[in-house]
Amino acid sequence: DAKTTQPPSMDCAEGRAANLPCNHSTISGNEYVYWYRQIHSQGPQYIIHGLKNNETNEMASLIITEDRKSSTLILPHATLRDTVVYYCIVIRDDKIIFGKGTRLHILP
């Protein structure tokens, strides 16, 4: 299974950029990295995904290292509503194996 490793928690000041790292050293060449967020006890919500190039959408940016073994989710201007859990996942053989994710704390 394609495991990912994330820090269990991170702090970020409100209004600053939040940079959430993820290690996915066993990723294969055609596997995408996906990021989801989960508000308490709700279903995970899609944020962004990428293969090898950096990606940006209205919610976030995704930076993937050249060797594809790690990535960083960037929330450009963190707000208190961003205080949720973020999951970095790789889909392998049609299966997602979730880690525990990163709980982001936005400090006012």
Add this chain to the structure above:
Amino acid sequence: NAGVTQTPKFQVLKTGQSMTLQCAQDMNHEYMSWYRQDPGMGLRLIHYSVGAGITDQGEVPNGYNVSRSTTEDFPLRLLSAAPSQTSVYFCASRVRQGGDYGYTFGSGTRLTVV
């Protein structure tokens, strides 16, 4: 397009009772899966299906059965509920082919077994 619909949203069962958690999607997605989430934990894969008539086990399949008779529906059955099955259950679906498709999750079913 309702996405992924789970019913019921809440359920309380007595130990030993059986029940079926319903999951339906209207996006013609081939792939569907069930996860459970315990407090402070990530989601764990219970069972998944890559198409009608095809199912397979995930990380924690014991105590659960699934079937996939149609593309739209993927019910999860608890045969004899146990307190250890108290959890929040999420259903998810995706288009199977290709790597550039993410998952859509339902809003969850909160199950308590007493």
